[in-house]
Amino acid sequence: MTQPMRASSPGRVRRWPPGFVSVFGFLPLAITLLVALFGPWLLTTNPNRQDLAAAYAPPSAAYVLGADDLGRSIAARLVAGARISLGIAVVGVLASLATGLLLGFISAFHGGWVRQVVMRLSDVILACPSLLFVILVSGLLGGGIGAILFGLWMSQWPGFARLTAAVASKELAADHVEASRLLGFRPGYIFRAHVMPAIMPYLTSLGALTVGANVLTISSVGFLGLGLRPPDAEWGSMIAGTMTYFRTSPHMVLAPAGAILICTLSATVIGEYYSARHQGIEEIA
Amino acid sequence: MRRLRGLGAVLIGHVLAAAGVAVAVATLAFVAVQMAPGDVAFRIAEARYGERISLQTVDQARAATGMDQNVMVQYLRWVESSLTGQLGRSMVSGRPVMPDVWRSFQTTSGVAVTGVGLALFMSLIIGFAVGMQQDRILDRAFLFASAILSSVPSFLIGIALITLFAITLRWLPAAGNNRPGYAILPSCTLALALLPDLSRVARNAVVRTLQDFYPTYGRIKGQSWPRIVFRHAFRPTLVPIVAYFGPLVAHTIGGLVVIDVLFNLDGVGTRLIDSVLAADIPMAMGAGLLIGVSVVAVNGISDIMVQLLDPRLSTARLWP
Amino acid sequence: EDQRILQITSPREITSLALADTSYHFRRLRVAETLVTITPAGKLAPELAESWSVSDDGLVWTFVIRSGVRFHDGTELTPARVRDAIELMRKSRNNTEMVSQLPISSVDVDGGAVKITLTRPFGLVPDFFTDGPAIILAPSSFAADGSVTQIIGTGPYRVAKIEGKASVDLESFPDYWGEPARIGRVHFTGTTSPDTIANMAEAGQVDLVLGLPQALRDRVAASGGVRIKPVQTARILGPIYNAKDVRFDDPAERKAVSIALDRKGIATAIFKNPDAAANQLFSPALPDWHDPKLPPIERNLAEAKRLLASAGWAPGPDGVLVQKGTRFSFPVFVGKQPEMAPLAQAIQAQLAEVGIEVVLEKGSQAPVLESVANGSFVFGFTRRNYAAVPDPVATLLVDYAEATSAQAVWGGINYHNADLESALQRYVSATRDEDRAAARDELMALSNSDLPVLPLIWYDYNVSISDRVDFDSVPVDALEVSFWIDRVKWAD
Amino acid sequence: MKSLVVENLTIATEGRAIVDNVTLSVSSGEILAILGETGSGKSLVASAIMGLIPRGVSVSGRIVVNGRSLDAADRDGLRSLWSKDLFLLPQEPLNALAPLLRADAQVAEQIRGRRPRAEACAALSAMQVDPHHHRKRPFELSGGMAQRVMAAIASVTRAGIILADEPTKGLDVDRRHVVAGVFDTLRTSGRAILLITHDIALVRALADQVAFLDERRIVENGPAARVLASPSTDYARRYVASDPSCWPARPYRRSYTGKTVEAERLRIGIDDTVLADELTFHCHAGHITALLGRSGIGKTTLGRTLLGLTRPLGGTIRRPQAEGRSALQKLHQDPTRVFSPWQAVGRSLEDMRYLAGGEGALRQMPALMQRFGLRDDVLGRRPHQISGGEAQRLALARILALKPRMLIADEPTSRLDPPVQEQVIRHLRAIADIDELAVLLITHDLDLAHAIADRRMLLEAQDTGPARLRDVTRSPQAPTA
Ligand SMILES: Nc1ncnc2c1ncn2[C@@H]1O[C@H](COP(=O)(O)OP(=O)(O)OP(=O)(O)O)[C@@H](O)[C@H]1O
Numbered sequence A: 001m002t003q004p005m006r007a008s009s010p011g012r013v014r015r016w017p018p019g020f021v022s023v024f025g026f027l028p029l030a031i032t033l034l035v036a037l038f039g040p041w042l043l044t045t046n047p048n049r050q051d052l053a054a055a056y057a058p059p060s061a062a063y064v065l066g067a068d069d070l071g072r073s074i075a076a077r078l079v080a081g082a083r084i085s086l087g088i089a090v091v092g093v094l095a096s097l098a099t100g101l102l103l104g105f106i107s108a109f110h111g112g113w114v115r116q117v118v119m120r121l122s123d124v125i126l127a128c129p130s131l132l133f134v135i136l137v138s139g140l141l142g143g144g145i146g147a148i149l150f151g152l153w154m155s156q157w158p159g160f161a162r163l164t165a166a167v168a169s170k171e172l173a174a175d176h177v178e179a180s181r182l183l184g185f186r187p188g189y190i191f192r193a194h195v196m197p198a199i200m201p202y203l204t205s206l207g208a209l210t211v212g213a214n215v216l217t218i219s220s221v222g223f224l225g226l227g228l229r230p231p232d233a234e235w236g237s238m239i240a241g242t243m244t245y246f247r248t249s250p251h252m253v254l255a256p257a258g259a260i261l262i263c264t265l266s267a268t269v270i271g272e273y274y275s276a277r278h279q280g281i282e283e284i285a
Numbered sequence B: 001m002r003r004l005r006g007l008g009a010v011l012i013g014h015v016l017a018a019a020g021v022a023v024a025v026a027t028l029a030f031v032a033v034q035m036a037p038g039d040v041a042f043r044i045a046e047a048r049y050g051e052r053i054s055l056q057t058v059d060q061a062r063a064a065t066g067m068d069q070n071v072m073v074q075y076l077r078w079v080e081s082s083l084t085g086q087l088g089r090s091m092v093s094g095r096p097v098m099p100d101v102w103r104s105f106q107t108t109s110g111v112a113v114t115g116v117g118l119a120l121f122m123s124l125i126i127g128f129a130v131g132m133q134q135d136r137i138l139d140r141a142f143l144f145a146s147a148i149l150s151s152v153p154s155f156l157i158g159i160a161l162i163t164l165f166a167i168t169l170r171w172l173p174a175a176g177n178n179r180p181g182y183a184i185l186p187s188c189t190l191a192l193a194l195l196p197d198l199s200r201v202a203r204n205a206v207v208r209t210l211q212d213f214y215p216t217y218g219r220i221k222g223q224s225w226p227r228i229v230f231r232h233a234f235r236p237t238l239v240p241i242v243a244y245f246g247p248l249v250a251h252t253i254g255g256l257v258v259i260d261v262l263f264n265l266d267g268v269g270t271r272l273i274d275s276v277l278a279a280d281i282p283m284a285m286g287a288g289l290l291i292g293v294s295v296v297a298v299n300g301i302s303d304i305m306v307q308l309l310d311p312r313l314s315t316a317r318l319w320p
Numbered sequence C: 001e002d003q004r005i006l007q008i009t010s011p012r013e014i015t016s017l018a019l020a021d022t023s024y025h026f027r028r029l030r031v032a033e034t035l036v037t038i039t040p041a042g043k044l045a046p047e048l049a050e051s052w053s054v055s056d057d058g059l060v061w062t063f064v065i066r067s068g069v070r071f072h073d074g075t076e077l078t079p080a081r082v083r084d085a086i087e088l089m090r091k092s093r094n095n096t097e098m099v100s101q102l103p104i105s106s107v108d109v110d111g112g113a114v115k116i117t118l119t120r121p122f123g124l125v126p127d128f129f130t131d132g133p134a135i136i137l138a139p140s141s142f143a144a145d146g147s148v149t150q151i152i153g154t155g156p157y158r159v160a161k162i163e164g165k166a167s168v169d170l171e172s173f174p175d176y177w178g179e180p181a182r183i184g185r186v187h188f189t190g191t192t193s194p195d196t197i198a199n200m201a202e203a204g205q206v207d208l209v210l211g212l213p214q215a216l217r218d219r220v221a222a223s224g225g226v227r228i229k230p231v232q233t234a235r236i237l238g239p240i241y242n243a244k245d246v247r248f249d250d251p252a253e254r255k256a257v258s259i260a261l262d263r264k265g266i267a268t269a270i271f272k273n274p275d276a277a278a279n280q281l282f283s284p285a286l287p288d289w290h291d292p293k294l295p296p297i298e299r300n301l302a303e304a305k306r307l308l309a310s311a312g313w314a315p316g317p318d319g320v321l322v323q324k325g326t327r328f329s330f331p332v333f334v335g336k337q338p339e340m341a342p343l344a345q346a347i348q349a350q351l352a353e354v355g356i357e358v359v360l361e362k363g364s365q366a367p368v369l370e371s372v373a374n375g376s377f378v379f380g381f382t383r384r385n386y387a388a389v390p391d392p393v394a395t396l397l398v399d400y401a402e403a404t405s406a407q408a409v410w411g412g413i414n415y416h417n418a419d420l421e422s423a424l425q426r427y428v429s430a431t432r433d434e435d436r437a438a439a440r441d442e443l444m445a446l447s448n449s450d451l452p453v454l455p456l457i458w459y460d461y462n463v464s465i466s467d468r469v470d471f472d473s474v475p476v477d478a479l480e481v482s483f484w485i486d487r488v489k490w491a492d
Numbered sequence D: 001m002k003s004l005v006v007e008n009l010t011i012a013t014e015g016r017a018i019v020d021n022v023t024l025s026v027s028s029g030e031i032l033a034i035l036g037e038t039g040s041g042k043s044l045v046a047s048a049i050m051g052l053i054p055r056g057v058s059v060s061g062r063i064v065v066n067g068r069s070l071d072a073a074d075r076d077g078l079r080s081l082w083s084k085d086l087f088l089l090p091q092e093p094l095n096a097l098a099p100l101l102r103a104d105a106q107v108a109e110q111i112r113g114r115r116p117r118a119e120a121c122a123a124l125s126a127m128q129v130d131p132h133h134h135r136k137r138p139f140e141l142s143g144g145m146a147q148r149v150m151a152a153i154a155s156v157t158r159a160g161i162i163l164a165d166e167p168t169k170g171l172d173v174d175r176r177h178v179v180a181g182v183f184d185t186l187r188t189s190g191r192a193i194l195l196i197t198h199d200i201a202l203v204r205a206l207a208d209q210v211a212f213l214d215e216r217r218i219v220e221n222g223p224a225a226r227v228l229a230s231p232s233t234d235y236a237r238r239y240v241a242s243d244p245s246c247w248p249a250r251p252y253r254r255s256y257t258g259k260t261v262e263a264e265r266l267r268i269g270i271d272d273t274v275l276a277d278e279l280t281f282h283c284h285a286g287h288i289t290a291l292l293g294r295s296g297i298g299k300t301t302l303g304r305t306l307l308g309l310t311r312p313l314g315g316t317i318r319r320p321q322a323e324g325r326s327a328l329q330k331l332h333q334d335p336t337r338v339f340s341p342w343q344a345v346g347r348s349l350e351d352m353r354y355l356a357g358g359e360g361a362l363r364q365m366p367a368l369m370q371r372f373g374l375r376d377d378v379l380g381r382r383p384h385q386i387s388g389g390e391a392q393r394l395a396l397a398r399i400l401a402l403k404p405r406m407l408i409a410d411e412p413t414s415r416l417d418p419p420v421q422e423q424v425i426r427h428l429r430a431i432a433d434i435d436e437l438a439v440l441l442i443t444h445d446l447d448l449a450h451a452i453a454d455r456r457m458l459l460e461a462q463d464t465g466p467a468r469l470r471d472v473t474r475s476p477q478a479p480t481a
């Protein structure tokens, strides 16, 4: 066994080399985000245009990534799906993040029963697996972007709230906050100048990891057939719709699966990168 | 002695929390069914009659299941039958809920225990092997591989395993739970789905421990390396891993829903979803109850284990 | 002794033991039997009734009950038991059950026979007794409150164990009255996910897949070790509509929607069978009712647009047709069946080309029925089997007869046609074959011109057969009455 | 022969030398004390000798251990000498003890005897660790106890060279003698000891040689007796003189100024545990009142209660008010931690404009900074990049700008080295005198209290029940702090 004896001072762990993070983290995610934002203007083919005669067509000049079971361009649907899959994932994270930040900070700042209420509530929600939650909500509300967003938001804000509360109460107990309070600064200022900078790296990391997890969750819900309303092109339901033909026309499954993989991988790499820069995130989260 | 009393309090706290959560989850399932848009009787009728559903069968279902009664009455009826331990009768099959839910739970826990056990075992080995090589090539390779694996949807992992081991090699059954070895592929799928996160937790725990000064100081004091690893550092390293059991069980139950569908297993998560969508209130509440209790139980066990491992953490942190 | 177990699967689950719910299923598994059955060739055949006859006035039907038949619990089948069972069937308020539709005035035991007296002549009594819920179970099947607690039938197989909704173990019944089952033990797995069914077939884990979804046929066939027997059924898949709704009250509108659909494309791409494209309500599986001379319905967008224009529809600002402020737009619920999602999307895209907007929603039968109940229903799909009782008129009666059509859902909502109603009446009360034939021709003509259901796809029924099983011994039943597993032999 | 020689040791981070060309040597049976400002690199010198220099810090020079000469950058070479030749008593004992192993087990595993457990207990008892603490785990021990467990481990080491980094911090006078005894015994047994400390009294009692580290290099070294008696460099002179025991005592005067804070029958505690009761006292403007008391008795809690940070359990407090905020302010123990660590300290000062009356306060700052001798260039740095003395003066300036009436200073100098402590304390005295500010100075250091406080109050435990407050300003015998 080697002796890992570099430990006298933790320092910063360089888990991912920065170049690596750019190539596998920021670059693919940036491209996907750009595609999601500007894709509809780049598209020459309508993602919902059907040509039953071209159904199951393998990749060709006309269909760069082939056509699906209804003869729709898979490439066009991937581009359209970026907006939906990634959009829901990101918006879901932003909404949970905002809620969690607010409730977490308030419960850390106020303490007492407010904290108890928020924390017990998030305990109960966290005990419910988030995939189950999203499935149930979107099943009951009949699918649709709103239902999935609601499910993601509902199941994810507690994680952010607990993280915020943990970091914030540690930070609020620190001398610099006590000093600021004594000097007469208001909670808003303390949040902005003392607590936010401490939470930010954790939130970035958890946020990025959650975006990745969300892409997977959305695709799983789509796979179970409970996702969005057809014909919306969402990557998971693209897989679900064509899974049957996996062994006969693999391109129909591999293209969206690849998109999910790349997107999740880059979000994971980014999240891991940030959490490696701020050790101890597992303990707090 | 004081610590034992502390543990006793923790235990009671957990039991109370479990009861609370169980009732909360079951009630939530009840509310969810009631809140869903549309007439519940139609959903029950569809689950019962499938293709043969008609306006008459809907009326029949409504009358047979007591859905024509007041919501409060329905809820109280469930509470009443739950107190007898039967959890009522399914609105779809008419059979008592308990044996069915229990069977699903056994299926799920069979797969879950094997899968989680496998993942735990592998991740401990990987975690120690890789964590001690921190930042070397093996560590980097592991981190990248685990990031990739964690980005693959679990249904694709399952499909890959089925294609290889069931269809191509024909070593194992592709689905169902009536064949010997049926749990192997689902468990492996689950294990592979859990492995990236779990082994990262293990690896980080090892790295964290080794970043502390005391293992180094052990060497300064002249202790041997194995002694430091197993006597000084092992217990602290286990703490974050055991503490991760809570999220782990949630991931497991979530992941199993997909695995159930893929392998045609009648698991408890799938049963919860099916029965909520079918508005089978007693069944949904029964399944929710079992899921809630098992999540809380695992959380409790993990909590108590963490506190036994590291008494520093025993300060009034009841749940989770 | 041969300890091998025949492994079978189908996309059905055992939702409950109640007769209305899964009696079909236990009949298919050859556990329970009815008085009259249908052979794989589609002909009526005696089962628990040895023979039957009708009085000249057509009012009294006599069913001679087979003697020496034992239930799986050892008790004997008696005419009294049959009478009680029929009395139970009559009480059902469920209009999908056939026996309750019969105009029965009384049921009596007459020696070794059961006599059924009608209030008016009705030609299809034996046909109606082939219905699934008409199975006859031993009294020990029922609890005191009348609910079914176990399935104690008379078939060649008896239930050894039922576990959950997906697993049934069967063993052959030594005291069976007829030819005993050839394979001693059978295990049935209900599998809802089509991919899982395909996986099991490809892995060689099941010997028979009874009802392999059409879309999976090529894939499973390509895997080797499995052969597939397909057969066209009498099951139609097609749009139904609310005939009172302004969008569908005019036959021209229905015609336009019908010819706006690309049947060939859908049949080929989604159902993998160009012959599945339906040009009439009744498939070739019902030779008496199928008109082979009818030409295929070709897609004709120009004609469709013209018809719609003639019915008063003009394109609105967004391209969707409008008539007096009503947009030609409606929701469609997409069910869970494997073909429904692509089918609905194909139809959405095809109707969009003539200016009809389809909004797809998740959900299957329940919301459809609910919208029917509250009057908001516009458009949906039916998957109607016209041979649940071998004579399609039984199903037509439920859907279109004056007495029942108000409650009918799966054959055109609010659809009334006096000609159709009278033709149906004439058919069932006809005592002469030529009267009946005339009524049948009229029914065929009406159903194909007035389009109560827009014919789209005829379903195939596929059985995938592993090489462990003797391929030729597996009967394939186009009418989906039974799996006939008692006739299956091992390959060696 | 010298046991340990450090030649031309240079330690640097990117672009900045922390220790420059340091040369030291210790013989066996000798104690070398290294004194110097906090952050001057004393601990890093010890780390370098142990081969523990963290990544990102470069090190050069030679280290000779018992005649074996090694490159200072040869980490593996130095590590191979661990426990046989080199032993370290680290600055933070809690980081060095295995967190979940009991104290006696940690000592016992160092002992090669036949009955290690019994010998371990004997060693612990010798350190005045009571037997009922022997089976405790590190986190159940107070800082002082942990320090003594480490001393017990050191007392059984076989290594010939011992590096001790502040082994007596956090200990009261009696316990300090015990630990000093350990080093004395080790010296007698022929060990060479490198002692890093801020404690001049300990150096006087123990050291054979003394070295002063200032501005990255050794400014003066030599035999302890000579150097301490007549330091030749400015820095050493200042260092020795800054020991509060050398300061003149402050004479008693009656007070005529107004009262700032008044407490009547105050009962303090945490949650429902009463720590002290029947506290009736007041502070006068322009006075420094010292609050003395045993560790853990509740001094900090009393301060926090006065500030309104902890809820009083009974009694009344009258506090001055100013501009909607409390006119009571606190000077913290660790000055570098009172500024938001995420921004430059200048930014933290500018943020005062968000306060009521903050603009006016901000305009005062330049003058205040000048008064405290602070240069503008500190403003651009983050808190961890400024020295403790600078930080404490900056904190004082920020507080003064808001014109408080009273200041509660909780051990404001215990993290600072003696020269810096003196500087801060003199500023505090000046503030009290010039700005008529009342100061409540919480301290353990009796000498300090005698030197600058106008009043001294002792919080002392009763035989039964909560602690009481006693005015000891004019009591002749020194209360034990
Ligand atoms: N890993 C590191 N990387 C960069 N700089 C460091 C590192 N460790 C310490 N330093 C810096 O080196 C300087 C000396 O630190 P050191 O701990 O040796 O001081 P010290 O003299 O022991 O102080 P104290 O009396 O407070 O213990 C400090 O300015 C510190 O910020």
Ligand SMILES: Nc1ncnc2c1ncn2[C@@H]1O[C@H](COP(=O)(O)OP(=O)(O)OP(=O)(O)O)[C@@H](O)[C@H]1O
Pocket: D270, D275, D293, D294, D295, D296, D297, D298, D299, D300, D301, D302
């Ligand atoms: N947050 C807390 N929760 C519970 N007990 C506490 C807390 N803070 C302090 N105590 C306890 O309250 C008592 C008084 O603590 P306090 O900090 O006031 O002592 P002190 O006199 O300032 O001691 P020292 O001189 O060591 O700083 C101690 O016994 C301590 O253990």
Ligand SMILES: [Mg+2]
Pocket: D042, D043, D044, D091, D165
């Ligand atoms: Mg130091």
Ligand SMILES: [Mg+2]
Pocket: D299, D300, D301, D410
């Ligand atoms: Mg204190």
Ligand code: NI
Pocket: D255, D282, D284
């Ligand atoms: Ni006075």
